[in-house]
Amino acid sequence: MVTILRMLRFLRPFRTTVLASVALGVATIASGIGLLGTSAYLISRAALQPSIAVLQVSIVGVRFFGLSRGIFRYVERLVSHSANFKLLAQLRTWFFKSVEPLAPAGLTYLSSGDLLARSIADIDTLEDFFVRLVSPPLVALITSLCASLFVGQFDPRFGLILMLGLLSSSFGIPLLSNRLQRNSRNQLVQSRSDLHAAITDSILGIADLLVYGNADEIHKRIKNLRSSYQADQRKLAWREALSDAANLLLSNLTMWLVLLIAIPLVSTGQLDGVLLAVLALIALTSFEAAQPMGLVAQNLENSASAARRLFEIANARPEIAGQAMTPITSIHPTIEIKELSFGYDSTQPGILDQVSISLTPGKKLAIVGPSGSGKTTLLNLLLRFWNYREGIIEVDGVDLHDLDAEGVRDYFSVLSQNAFLMSGTIRQNLLLSMPDASEAQLLAAIDLAQMADWLKTLPDGLDTWIGENGVQISGGERQRLAIARLALREQPIWILDEPSSNLDAITEQRIIQRIMNACNERTLVWITHRLTGLENMDEILVLSSGRIVEHGKHAQLLQQKGLYARMWHIQNQEIFDNLGTFSISSTS
């Protein structure tokens, strides 16, 4: 109920549309009642063979209602759907707005298939929220009152019976069956989402599935999920059928009771016989108002659980709350990381342990270490994707947590691991980082990333479509595109997280050189486990299990003969030993 009320709040901005839609809904059903009511009156009256003048009014009435019903209905549907789509657009925007601050900290556990299932399927479930949930009960209630009052003037019992019949058909039966099936309806949204998530997972991982999957297992799994989805669906369909049947019975029964009361009244002369058919038909046709109510109860549960799930995600407290407190002033700040310790949650061991790093403007810093040593975590904290609890990061002496997260992010141009490419053209992907970049800037970035030759082989050049997540291009090309995208941003601090893991040696070498040149005045943070091209770095930090175990320049570190030297030897020295013909100086 709270969920529904919260949903209703989305309707507030277009209240007038909502009211108009309800009024039109009532008018439509009233026309239907009017058409058959006046027709029955006309025929009954005519059977008594009065003069034609007596019939004139009812003939006009019949004609009017014959026309008005369709027109009212048409306008009502347009108005209500318009309200509906406005609501939907609002909801969708609201959802994305709520999810945006959660990324990435708050979204780690939601697989993208499931997130898709939620945002698309759940919002789609809410697609008819207004048309099917809000409007019908109001229309039913108002129509019931009017129709009952009308027939009640001939005998209060008619009004009473009709009111009872309409209310139980509109509200009683739907609410009752709804209560009986509440659980299975929640299950339906869940089981559909499970089925769709499994299918999504299989399609996204189809290559690995084909190589490692077992055809029988895959089918068994999908089949099981589908059977439970089907079972849930069947349960619901039966309930829907039952309430449809009950409603049909109830409307007929109401008419039957009206007849039962009216017949003695007519035969004793207390009620004009002309009204017998009129009352029966009014009773029957007014149940049109109750018709959509069976779906309302059903959708109510579907929508409520869909909405609840959306609210659940949106309600999650973002890791990074709070807006700008201290305005950003410096153009190129000094960043001091002091004794920073961090773990993602209490169940996991700490990822960073007392890390201190000084990042003065223009400094070229490399952070190296085995995977899992905390390199990427450090980046996440620096970008304020997560909040630290021990230690501090100071930007020009101000605690990072006191600064506006977006303002801080504007200092950086970042190449993250598994950089995301969207379906679209190369140009669109480059523009992600710099929406107003010029053609020349784009080409310069492409050149820096050593993609100019590759680009020439593409018939459409920058406008070549790259598939979803850039599937049509290789890993190396994807990485270089990400580098080009980084290079477009003229931010003072460049951070590259494993920029070259998919690159061949020659390209890597050239790109490192180009980046170092481009970084002239900039601060550069190069996160890698590949110890190439680090000779010109001002400082190299060696991270191991979250601690800085060594730091210094390349040459110093080699002389220390610690972890760095060992790693460097594994990567380089052995080859040189084998090559034999080379003399490599370890100091550059």
Add this chain to the structure above:
Amino acid sequence: MNLDRRLLKQLRNVRVAFVITILLGFMGGIFILLQAYDLSIIIDRVFLGKEPLHAVITLLWGLLAIFLLRAATLFFMHASSNSLALHVKAQLQESLFDKLLQLGPAIIQEHPTGELIATVTQGIEALDAYFRQYLPQLVLAALIPILMLIFVFPLDLISALVLLFTAPLIPLFMILIGKTAENLTKRQWVTLKRMSAHFLDILRGLTTLKTFNQSKNFIDRVNSVSEEYRKTTLSVLQITFLSALALELIATISIAIIAVQIGIRLLYGQIEFQKAMFILLIAPDFYLPLRTLGMRFHAGMSGLSAAQHIFEILELPLNRKQVIINSSPITQPIIGLPFKLEFRNISFTYPRRSQPALNEVSFSISSGTVTALVGKSGAGKSTIARLLLRFIEPDQGDILLNGESIYRFNPDEWREMVGWVSQSPHLFNGSLLENIAFQSPQVDQSQVLEAVRLAHVDHLVDSLVQGYDTQVGEGGARLSGGEAKRVALARAFYKQAPLLILDEPTSNLDPDQEALLVDATQKLVENSTVMMIAHRISSIRKADQIIVLDQGRVVETGHHDTLYAAAGYYHSLVSAYVGGKTW
């Protein structure tokens, strides 16, 4: 009339349910006639005959019985049409899913995945209303009005003629307006699919967008895209509702015409009251099946346009070779030791690319050896892997196993023999253990431990509170890139396939583990043959054979020492690796 032969074929397996549905609907029509007849007699006898209640009480009881029967037929008709729809949906979803598996990843590269997923999930759901409501209603909309006309004709010719001539107007308008609406609906479906693909994209890329401070811009795009969708959908509805308006108007105006003309003839005593009342009572029910059909026309069309996308995928041709060669079921392993795998004059060009990815490539691999593929990105290394995995097929040339084409095996059987770790392996929703012993019917504990040890996932497992039961989401939530890669390696080791394809097995791994991995790979060679795509010389220098590729051609083949000494292209690659330090 929104009929698609391919969709109707789906009814073959549910014929009984379909016939029962129609039969029940038809019976409903008969009960409506009985009800109107009974009711008109009651009204006639009470109103004009001034008869008291007890004189008509039998008729009233009869009426009650008809009500019960109507409700019962309605219930069973819904139940039966629902089971019909469920069956057809399951049937189609299964064949669609099967087809995608058969087509393999090659298809994913040609279609946005979001769209494919939408077709298999929402597209199938769009058929629900088609089979549950539209199709049965289509038949009933023809049967029930005819049934009623048969009763009205003998009673009153004029009314029957009004009914007869107005009824066809409903389907006529439905088709006239429906045709236009159909095109619009198609366009709307495309918009919806694009929208869902776009939203998925944004959700996936949220973190990257955030690093560029662009996520807020994209949220605005969600709004403008939704807004655009609202506008296009409303313009579609304006037209689809127009057909509803026409249907509604035809029905209500016809009822009005019948009421007025009967009323006037009653006035002049040209028709009996009971007959007149009977005709008035059934008039709304005469148009109702047609109007209901009109209301479901939209469901029919969305079902039909969903069907277009579904059958578009179902009718995609399979790989050519698969079709040409009928494989006989093979019970023994395809690859036994020793074997020799040969690429002979293979050429391959990706669709919509001008330059071939592979150009007359020939080489061979002997069992028990490690082959390293070396070259710049885009040289054709991954294409070779894809060919070996049979995700794609060569435009020219053949791959031979011990002298025989591998295309005589069916792809599933072939892939049984192959293990693979890609550049970005996919971890499935499930536990760590499920991902390592992926879909193996019986998990061999010792084999898991061995695979985990070889891939150096053992420490990772120990560090996790839930150990092997830790859930790794799609893409491996909370696992670092290197960790996910190692889990994928463990999965490959667990499979113990005779041929192992490792695409950059060392990327994202630190040197310590890289060295261990190369070592593990060496061990694995005793049972398996390894083809490795690597950019790192440290991981390929121990390879038995190095194939150097450049722009889709094999430029050099040999062992590290000989190749390096040859001072060719390989030499220049290594020199660059050494760090441009050849000064």
